[in-house]
Amino acid sequence: MARIASSGAYVPLYRLSRQQIGDAWGIPAVPGERAVANADEDSLTMAVAAGLDCLVGIDASTIDGLFFATTTAPYNEKQSAGVIAAALDMRRDINTADFTGSLRAATTAMRAAMDAVDSGSAKNVLVVAADCRLGEPESMFEQLLGDGAGAVLVSKDGPVAIQGAYSLAGEQVGAWRRAEDRYVRSFESKVETQYGYATSAVAAGKALMEKQGVTAEGIAKAVITASDPRSYVAVGKALGFQPAQLQDTLFLSVGSSGAALALMMLAGALEQAKAGERIFLLNHGDGADALLLEMSDVIPEAAGRKGLIGHLFQKRQLPSYTAYAHFRHLTDREQPPAAGSPVTYWRDAAQELNFLGARCKSCGVVQYPPPRVCAECRTKDSFENVKLPRKGTVYTYTLDHLSGGQYLNVPIPRLVIDLDGGGRVFLEMTDGDPNEVKIGLPVEILFRRLHEGANFHNYYWKCRPLPQASS
Amino acid sequence: MGSIKDKVAIIGVGCTKFGELWEKDPEDLVVEAAYEALDDAGVAPDDVQAAWIGILYPFTGLSGNTFSDPMKLFGIPVTRVENYCASGMDAFRNACYAVASGVYDVVVACGVEKLMDTGSAGLPMQGFSHPVFGGVSAPGLFALAATRCFNEYGWTKEDLARVAVKNHKNGALHPKAHFRRPITMEDALSAPMIAWPLGRFDCCAMSDGSAALVITRPEIAEKSKHKDDYVLVKANALATATGRPMFSNSTDFLGFPATRYAAKAAYAEAGVKDPAKEISLAEVHDCFSITEILNYQDLGFCAQGDGAAFVAEGHADVDGDLPVNASGGLKCFGHPIGATGCRMLYEITKQLQGRADGAQVKDPRLGLAHNLGGPGSVCSVTILGRKD
Numbered sequence: 047m048a049r050i051a052s053s054g055a056y057v058p059l060y061r062l063s064r065q066q067i068g069d070a071w072g073i074p075a076v077p078g079e080r081a082v083a084n085a086d087e088d089s090l091t092m093a094v095a096a097g098l099d100c101l102v103g104i105d106a107s108t109i110d111g112l113f114f115a116t117t118t119a120p121y122n123e124k125q126s127a128g129v130i131a132a133a134l135d136m137r138r139d140i141n142t143a144d145f146t147g148s149l150r151a152a153t154t155a156m157r158a159a160m161d162a163v164d165s166g167s168a169k170n171v172l173v174v175a176a177d178c179r180l181g182e183p184e185s186m187f188e189q190l191l192g193d194g195a196g197a198v199l200v201s202k203d204g205p206v207a208i209q210g211a212y213s214l215a216g217e218q219v220g221a222w223r224r225a226e227d228r229y230v231r232s233f234e235s236k237v238e239t240q241y242g243y244a245t246s247a248v249a250a251g252k253a254l255m256e257k258q259g260v261t262a263e264g265i266a267k268a269v270i271t272a273s274d275p276r277s278y279v280a281v282g283k284a285l286g287f288q289p290a291q292l293q294d295t296l297f298l299s300v301g302s303s304g305a306a307l308a309l310m311m312l313a314g315a316l317e318q319a320k321a322g323e324r325i326f327l328l329n330h331g332d333g334a335d336a337l338l339l340e341m342s343d344v345i346p347e348a349a350g351r352k353g354l355i356g357h358l359f360q361k362r363q364l365p366s367y368t369a370y371a372h373f374r375h376l377t378d379r380e381q382p383p384a385a386g387s388p389v390t391y392w393r394d395a396a397q398e399l400n401f402l403g404a405r406c407k408s409c410g411v412v413q414y415p416p417p418r419v420c421a422e423c424r425t426k427d428s429f430e431n432v433k434l435p436r437k438g439t440v441y442t443y444t445l446d447h448l449s450g451g452q453y454l455n456v457p458i459p460r461l462v463i464d465l466d467g468g469g470r471v472f473l474e475m476t477d478g479d480p481n482e483v484k485i486g487l488p489v490e491i492l493f494r495r496l497h498e499g500a501n502f503h504n505y506y507w508k509c510r511p512l513p514q515a516s517s
Numbered sequence: 518m519g520s521i522k523d524k525v526a527i528i529g530v531g532c533t534k535f536g537e538l539w540e541k542d543p544e545d546l547v548v549e550a551a552y553e554a555l556d557d558a559g560v561a562p563d564d565v566q567a568a569w570i571g572i573l574y575p576f577t578g579l580s581g582n583t584f585s586d587p588m589k590l591f592g593i594p595v596t597r598v599e600n601y602c603a604s605g606m607d608a609f610r611n612a613c614y615a616v617a618s619g620v621y622d623v624v625v626a627c628g629v630e631k632l633m634d635t636g637s638a639g640l641p642m643q644g645f646s647h648p649v650f651g652g653v654s655a656p657g658l659f660a661l662a663a664t665r666c667f668n669e670y671g672w673t674k675e676d677l678a679r680v681a682v683k684n685h686k687n688g689a690l691h692p693k694a695h696f697r698r699p700i701t702m703e704d705a706l707s708a709p710m711i712a713w714p715l716g717r718f719d720c721c722a723m724s725d726g727s728a729a730l731v732i733t734r735p736e737i738a739e740k741s742k743h744k745d746d747y748v749l750v751k752a753n754a755l756a757t758a759t760g761r762p763m764f765s766n767s768t769d770f771l772g773f774p775a776t777r778y779a780a781k782a783a784y785a786e787a788g789v790k791d792p793a794k795e796i797s798l799a800e801v802h803d804c805f806s807i808t809e810i811l812n813y814q815d816l817g818f819c820a821q822g823d824g825a826a827f828v829a830e831g832h833a834d835v836d837g838d839l840p841v842n843a844s845g846g847l848k849c850f851g852h853p854i855g856a857t858g859c860r861m862l863y864e865i866t867k868q869l870q871g872r873a874d875g876a877q878v879k880d881p882r883l884g885l886a887h888n889l890g891g892p893g894s895v896c897s898v899t900i901l902g903r904k905d
Binding site: 385386387390391394397398411412413414415421422441442443444445446447448449451452453457460462464468469470471472473474480485496497499504506507 | 654656660663665668711714763766
């Protein structure tokens, strides 16, 4: 059967305390804080981040498939998985697919990945899940939801065995969002929780345990997703789990992260699991998926992989609810669209998405964007593609208050960066305080949504100061 | 290669007021500047055999029609020239070679821009660098050099402010300048930030305007209205450098190679060995205060690293030993992009003729005009001299 070779996660840098949300509206707040994606992030960019995390130390050209799970795809028509695969610099001859429409999409995608590997049509399939769901302002959803992403590499070989799976198909009650709706909707949460969630989850969990001949005592960790802070405990109890066996649902630190939650929680469990331990994964949404995993060995650490825990410790508080409103475009001004060209975008995709530079075969200098004629030695058409490094140092910069014909009160830092290992790029900074920028600052390169020229999502790369762990 | 030295004469110059000219369109501006130049030259419109017009933005005008339609001069060759901020001087360059070749006798070089029609804060920057990435404002581009120079040379915002104060002092005296109000160091240092470290007074303003010149060969100039004081072209050079310096590994952001290339060629053509001593006055491209300081170095007025001291010590003042931007520069006169090169040549011509509109430099013999366009990627340098 297919195995798991690696996992990864991503949590946006910013956090908003639920008390701040409650205070903004003058309504009660539930405990904890939620993760907030920046204005230049969406489910696609977060999926790239989680995918990069999962693939640290792994050659992207060995991946045969990319499945993207979300309920908040940035396009209703245009495949996100293909864009993610390009940003992860994968081969073109692979199977890419978007799995959308359900909170359960990530485990649906996992089952499809497992089937692909088991059938022999793929050796390695990367499953990434991300969500950026929006709760109506002034609603409880606005407090409960959180943004994030997770990833898991399903492979022919790997330290984690997938011993069995069970799926229960949909039912009609639970949160929903129609194509024309901006915000997640709920009708009666008690019914949704009891009949739309708990019933299916318990049924699927019991069925898998019976099929595999296991009980809760033989399982080290139960990864049980939930849409609210409490109901998963009852589900766990109905399956025989003690509270100590239940994986943290990230409610207090991230929020209910939709389709991403299963893979984020799984990443957290895999990071801590010991060899020989079993993990029970139970995911919900229009039915339920259950999977039983066993650690033949731990997943080896990879230098530079942050995983769930690394991202949880990297955070910065948003100063106010208003910042969240800006990020989520709740307060956008009516503006004419920026100029752009999907034709140019397509033609230059390798520069923009794969972030490829070129090394001159004659003189060895790395150049970006890739030219026809070398800037150093003027040799023509003698280059090899180079994946540009994702870290660098600031050589010079400005804090630009002018953008798109407007004066901005908060400037956009624009940085000239010398990349570690060669090449120079000019990028916007994000996720940081303009006052932090200085010559010599080390930065990391991130995939973000740059602008909406030609009413098209123009994705590109930005940078941010290497984050510090915060208390 | 040959030389343009002493083969081309300027016999008439014209320039509109520069500023926020809401009620004027490109037709108004071209007609006013060109007719003033033709009157100054004593040349009738029908005597014009060819024309070149420098324009950066398509919204100001496309093709030579932007000159021929307002002037109603049809049937002759008219070309629109674009080379970033060097557009106007490049129009002049083309006009010079036309008369020097002997094929044309009397031609017009003109430049115009209607920046105020865009309604935006700052120059429209679409098409610069790449449609998707590399976006930055015009001040932002040059701010990158200021940041690096602060780091390398220890220059400060005060050093930048001195340039703004000097140019405002000069501009206040020029009747055609956009801004005619002196400012203090405090005004400059407390102005709102535009692209750190450049604040509002470190940036030239958006302006409308036009300027024009009538050009011929010296033997024809000898019989013209300005037969006693026409001005000779001693050198004209143009050079490019990379249009993506922020992606280039070798950019040091401490100066502009395009200026160094063009200056070297111009000095060689004019026979200038020591610019600091031989150039009597200069109009240099102060799109931003940092640019003017780096221009002093790149043009050889002072050594690399000494640019801030050059202005602090008063060398660039109107009564200093190398007055720079006696007109008020781009900062105060304004920078309608296509017009600026021609406006600088208008100014240098009138300075050499002793009839400057504003502050007159004492007894100048050689004047230098310098434009630097794009992210410092196109430079034009012209040296003009008295006929005697």
